[in-house]
Amino acid sequence: MTARCDRRRWGTWALLGALAAFLLSRTAGGVIDLDLFHEMALAREAVGLGYVPWSDSFAYTPTVEIVVHHEWGLGLLALLLSRLPAGSGILLLKFALIFGLAAVVWRTARNRRASPVIVGLFGALAIVLSDFGFATVRAQMFSYLFAGILLWGFDRDRQGDRRWLIGVAILFPVWANLHGGCLVGAALFAVHWFEQLIRRQPHWHLFAMGLALLPLAAINPWGFHLHEYLIHAITMPRPAIAEWSPLWDPENRMQFLNFGISLLPLALILRQVSWNRLPGILIVLATGAAALKSNRFLPFYAVAYASYLPSAFSLTTLGKDLRRGWWRFQPAWCVGLVLAAVALGISSLPAEPWRLQVASHPLPHQGRHLIYPVGAVDYLKSHGFHGNVMVPYDWGSYVMWKLWPEAKVSFDSRYEVAYPLWRMDEDDLFYDAREGWEQILAKYPTDIVLVRSDLKIVTPLDRHVDWRRVYSDPQFILFARTGIDLPVFETDHPAAEGQFP
Numbered sequence: 001m002t003a004r005c006d007r008r009r010w011g012t013w014a015l016l017g018a019l020a021a022f023l024l025s026r027t028a029g030g031v032i033d034l035d036l037f038h039e040m041a042l043a044r045e046a047v048g049l050g051y052v053p054w055s056d057s058f059a060y061t062p063t064v065e066i067v068v069h070h071e072w073g074l075g076l077l078a079l080l081l082s083r084l085p086a087g088s089g090i091l092l093l094k095f096a097l098i099f100g101l102a103a104v105v106w107r108t109a110r111n112r113r114a115s116p117v118i119v120g121l122f123g124a125l126a127i128v129l130s131d132f133g134f135a136t137v138r139a140q141m142f143s144y145l146f147a148g149i150l151l152w153g154f155d156r157d158r159q160g161d162r163r164w165l166i167g168v169a170i171l172f173p174v175w176a177n178l179h180g181g182c183l184v185g186a187a188l189f190a191v192h193w194f195e196q197l198i199r200r201q202p203h204w205h206l207f208a209m210g211l212a213l214l215p216l217a218a219i220n221p222w223g224f225h226l227h228e229y230l231i232h233a234i235t236m237p238r239p240a241i242a243e244w245s246p247l248w249d250p251e252n253r254m255q256f257l258n259f260g261i262s263l264l265p266l267a268l269i270l271r272q273v274s275w276n277r278l279p280g281i282l283i284v285l286a287t288g289a290a291a292l293k294s295n296r297f298l299p300f301y302a303v304a305y306a307s308y309l310p311s312a313f314s315l316t317t318l319g320k321d322l323r324r325g326w327w328r329f330q331p332a333w334c335v336g337l338v339l340a341a342v343a344l345g346i347s348s349l350p351a352e353p354w355r356l357q358v359a360s361h362p363l364p365h366q367g368r369h370l371i372y373p374v375g376a377v378d379y380l381k382s383h384g385f386h387g388n389v390m391v392p393y394d395w396g397s398y399v400m401w402k403l404w405p406e407a408k409v410s411f412d413s414r415y416e417v418a419y420p421l422w423r424m425d426e427d428d429l430f431y432d433a434r435e436g437w438e439q440i441l442a443k444y445p446t447d448i449v450l451v452r453s454d455l456k457i458v459t460p461l462d463r464h465v466d467w468r469r470v471y472s473d474p475q476f477i478l479f480a481r482t483g484i485d486l487p488v489f490e491t492d493h494p495a496a497e498g499q500f501p
Contacts, residue, residue, distance in 0.1 A: 011330045014337040015120045016106075020099070021344035022124060026131040027098055028351035030091060031359045031370045032500060033135040034413055038397035039075030040082065040501065041404060046072070047079070052221035056418050058400045060388040060408040061444050067418050068222045068229035071139040073177035078137070082501040087356025090137060090500070095353075097141040098134055104148040105306045108155060112311035117326035117333075118319055119310045122265075126306035129258050130299035132243075136356065143181025144299050146171060150185055151283070151307045154192045157206070158279050165209050173219040176226065183230050184300055186213050188283060195282040233416055240424055241415075247292050255298055259291065262305060265313055272316045280308040358498030361475055372398045373450055373476040375495025380407065380448070380471075380478070383486055387447030392431055393424070395450060401501075410444060433457045449479040 038058075046052045052072060056063040069075075081089025105126070109119045134141060149171070153164035175182040193206040218224050238244035247256045266284070275281070287304045290297040313319040326333060350364070357363075360374040373395055380389075386406045391399050396412025411419065411427045430440040433456040441449075449467065451458055453475055461467050461479045470486040471478035473495050480486050 008327075008330070011326070011334055012116045014334040014341075015116050017341040018337040018344070019102070019120055019123055019127075021341040021348070023098065023102055023127050023131075024353065025344045025348045026127055027094075027134045028348040028353040029357075029363075030136055030351065030353055030355050031357045031363065032087070032090070033138050034370065034372075034394055034397050035071065035139070036074070036078055036090075036137060036397075037401035038412055038414055039069075039071050039139070040079050041075070041397070041401045042069050042072055043075035043079040046076070054222065058404055058409060059411070059418065060446075061410045061423060062420060063418050064420060066222065066225055067414075068225050069414070069417055070176075070180040070226060070229065071178065072221070073174075074137070074139045074142070074179070077178075087500045091354070091356055094134075094137045094141075097137065097145055101141075101145045101148050101303070104145065104152060105303060108148070108152045108307040109310045111152075111155060112308070113314070114310035115314050115319070115323045115326065117322055118314050119306070121322075122306045122310045122313070125258070125262055126302040129255070129262060129305070130302035132255070133299035139179040140181050140299075142175065142178045143184060144303055146175045146185060147181075147188060147300055148303050148307065150188055151280070151304060154188075154280060154283070157192070157196075158201070160202075162205060165205065168209060169212070169216065172213055172216045176217040177220050180226075180230050180233060182217055183234060184297070186210070186217075187286075188300075189213065191283050191286045192280075195280070229417075236416060236421065240428065243296050244294050247295055247298070249295070252295050255295060259288075259298065259301075262301075263288075266305075266309065268316050268318065269309060269312045273312050277315060278312050280304070281312075284308055356500050358500055360495040360497055371475060372498055373495075374498035375473045375491075376450060376471050376476045376478050377402045378495070379489060385448070385486070387484070388445055390430070390441070390444070390446045390449045392450070392452065392455070393427055399450065407448075410446065431455050431457050433460050447481050447484055451477045451479065453477055 041058065042052070045057065052069075054066050056067045077093070078090060081093055083089070084092075102123070105123065106119060109122070110116070130144070133144065150168070153167065156164040172182060172185065175185060189206065189210050193203055193210055196203040196206060214227070217226060220226050222229075242249075242251050245252060247259055266288075269278070270281075284301070284304045287297060287301040291301040314323065358374060359371045362371055377399060380403060384406075385403070388408050388410070389399055389403070390410040391412065393411055393413055393415070396409040397414070399407065400409050400412055411423055415424065426440050426443075428434075430437045431451070437457065437460065448470075449457075449461060451461065453472070458477060462469070466482050467479045468482065468488075469477060469490070470480040470484075470488055472490045474492065475494065
C-alpha cells in the first residue's frame, strides 16, 4: 500500500514539474511591459507630492478632467521593487503572480476531487488559452490571481463555509487599487449568486456582500469616480486595440482555434454529466461568452475552465478511461513527463527568464511594441532637452518615465485613462501620414517627433522644410522643429539595451 501511495505521489510531482516547465516556457520573456513605465511615473509623482493627483501633468495635449489611473497601485509596488538590483524585484513579482495563480487553480481543481492527470490536461490547455495575458508585469495579472482566489472562495461557500467573505472584504479594496478588473470580480460574484439562487441554495449573504462591493471599491484615491471610469471603460469601443477585439477577428485566429478546442471537452461534460453535479458551470459559460466577445477576457475563461471543469470531466466515460490509463502506466508517464519538463526548461533558456530586459530592437517571439526608443531617449537626455515630444501610443510611457518633468508627451498607452478618445484617432492619422497630418502637427506645440523607422510619416517629415532629422538608428528617428538646437547623430548600429529603472 505504501509503495502504491509513493508511486502516486511521484506521478503527481512529475506532472506538476512538467506543467510548471510548460508554463515557464510560455511566459519566459523578460521584456518589461510598456504600461509599467506610466504606472511608475505616476507613483513617482505621487510620492513627490504626498498624494495621488487627479489631473495629468505628463502630456502637453488635451487630457480628461479627472484622470482615474486604476493601475496606480501596481505603479507604487513596482517603484518600491525597482530599488532591488537588476530588476530582480519585478521578475519576482511576475513569477509570483503567474505561479501563484497556477497553484490556486490546481488547489481548487484538486479540492473538487479531480484526478491529477485531468487537472494537468485542462491546465495545459488553460496555459495555451491565457499565456498572451502575462507579461513583465501587467496589472491584469493581479485580476487573474484574484479571480482564481474568488473561484476557490465560491467552492467554500457551496460547502457552507462563510469565513471566505472576510477575505473578500479585505481583498476587494486591494484589487480595486491595483486594476479595474475588480469589475470582473463583481461580475463573477453576481453569477455565483444567481447560480445559487436557481439551485435553491443559501444566497442572501451573497446578495448582501455583492452590494457591499460598491463601497469597498470606493476605498481608493478617487472614491466613486472609479465606478464612473469603469463604466465608461467597459462600454467604450476600442477598434484600434487588438486585445479588445472579438475572438473571431482574424488577428485572434490562434486564440479562436484554442477556444474552439476547449469547447470539445465542455460539450462532452454537458452531455454526460447532470446539472446537479456541475457547480460553477454558469461561471465557465459566462466567462466563455465574455471571451468570445472580447479577447481580453480569455484568461478569465481559462482560469474558470481549469478550476471547475476537471472534476466534471473526471465523471465522463473518457475521463474515467484517462484516469485508469494514468494509474496503469504511471511509471512510463513519469519518465515521459520528466523528459518533457527538462526539454521545456531548456527551451526557456534563450528567453533569459532570469533577466529583466528593456529591449532596443525586436527580439524573437516579442511584438514590435515591446521595443523601446532607448538610443533616442538617451540622446535627448544627454543633450539636456526640455520641451514637448510627439510620440506614438506604444512609447509615450517610456519617454514619460525617462524624461519627465523636463519633457512632456503627446500620447501614451494610458489611452482612455488620461486622454479623450479622439486623441487615438489623431495619433493614428499622423503616424499613418494620412490627409491632414500637418494640421495635427501644427495643432500642438511640438518640439520633437519620435518616429519608428518603418512608419509612413518618416518620408513626409524628411521632405518638410520645418523639420530635420537630429537622431536616427535602425529602429527609431527623432525629428526636431527648425530652431531647436540639437546636433545631428546617425548610426547604423542598434542602440544598446536600456537600463531599468
